[in-house]
Amino acid sequence: MAIVLDSGPLSRVTHPRARGENQQCREWLERVLLAGETVAVPEICWYEVRRELVRAGASTGLKRLDQFCRSLAITYLPMTTSVLEEATQLWADARNRGQPTSADAALDIDVILVAQALTWSQSTGEPVTVVTTNVKHLTQFVKAQDWQTWSP
DSSP states (O other), X not given: OEEEEOHHXXXXXXXXXXXXXXXXXXXXXXXXXXXXXXXXXXXHHHXXXXXXXXXXTOHHHHHHHHHHHHOTTEEEEOOOHHHHHHHHHHHHHHHHTTOOSSOTTSOOHHHHHXXXXXXXXXXXXXXXXXXXXXXXXXXXXXXXXXXXXXXX
């Protein structure tokens, strides 16, 4: 089983202040890695966390985020044309079913995240779970679970 980190858990594990949920999420991730699970960060989630850190002028947070994503323990999932093609189809299918995950004019990072997870899963043959704080929007496309309830 491969774990794909959504922006919420990614933000928590890379946050400079290791208190409360941030510390709990770091400890959770350590257990996941020690159990030998593959952990991946989609580039769209890196973007989502990074844009807020840039806006806030949080240089320490930016450094931690970038170091984490370059870590040898983490698989980084880059954006590709095939990912965006898959995201386009997911976005349209969800709207045609009357189950959009965002406003029509929104970028809809959720479907891009799902497309990255599914494309990676198809290329590796490994099933994935997106670990998130937003299970509701993701479960129509992929297995998703709150990071606080997922265990190796």
